[in-house]
Amino acid sequence: MLRDYTPWFNSGALGEGYANKDNTVWKSGDAITWDSTFGEKGNLQRYAAAPVIVDGITMTMKSSAGIAQGSQEEFKAAVTAGVWPFFEAHGEGGWSNEATFDDSGDVTITSTCKAGNPQILGVIVLPITSIFS
Numbered sequence: 001m002l003r004d005y006t007p008w009f010n011s012g013a014l015g016e017g018y019a020n021k022d023n024t025v026w027k028s029g030d031a032i033t034w035d036s037t038f039g040e041k042g043n044l045q046r047y048a049a050a051p052v053i054v055d056g057i058t059m060t061m062k063s064s065a066g067i068a069q070g071s072q073e074e075f076k077a078a079v080t081a082g083v084w085p086f087f088e089a090h091g092e093g094g095w096s097n098e099a100t101f102d103d104s105g106d107v108t109i110t111s112t113c114k115a116g117n118p119q120i121l122g123v124i125v126l127p128i129t130s131i132f133s
Contacts, residue, residue: 018132038128049126056115066105075099079109094119 017025021034037044067075078084079099097111113119 015132018128045128046125047128047131048123049130050124052121052124053118054113054121055118056113058110058112061109061111062106063109064106067101067107068105072099072101072105075107084109 017034018038020026026033033039036042076099079097082095082097094117095111095113097109099107099109101107
């Protein structure tokens with residue numbers, strides 16, 4: 001039940017911690033400090049702002065990397081298997097990928113995600129300072 005839920009994250013506490021480098025928030029002598037959290041080598045320099053989720057799209061990517069003719073079949077197999085450009089486990093729905101090559105070895109990859117099969121492509125990551133600026 002939600003009445004028993006204790007949140008692990010509190011944006012107000014994060015803001016208070018970021019705004020105060022003194023000992024009003026950070027316990028004096030503790031290993032966790034403002035610098036060890038938000039500083040140049042801190043463990044919370046960035047945050048996941050939003051997931052990037054797609055559904056029902058077709059993408060075409062072109063590369064002039066020039067895949068050697070002897071490696072093209074192996075490359076095509078990796079693309080078709082879902083190893084590149086996006087790793088995915090095969091199942092119902094999801095992605096289909098196709099690689100084609102021109103005469104100079106440049107590759108075009110067409111990736112399609114059928115509608116009704118949302119897929120996570122990644123996460124938008126921003127500097128922690130962008131929350132408080």
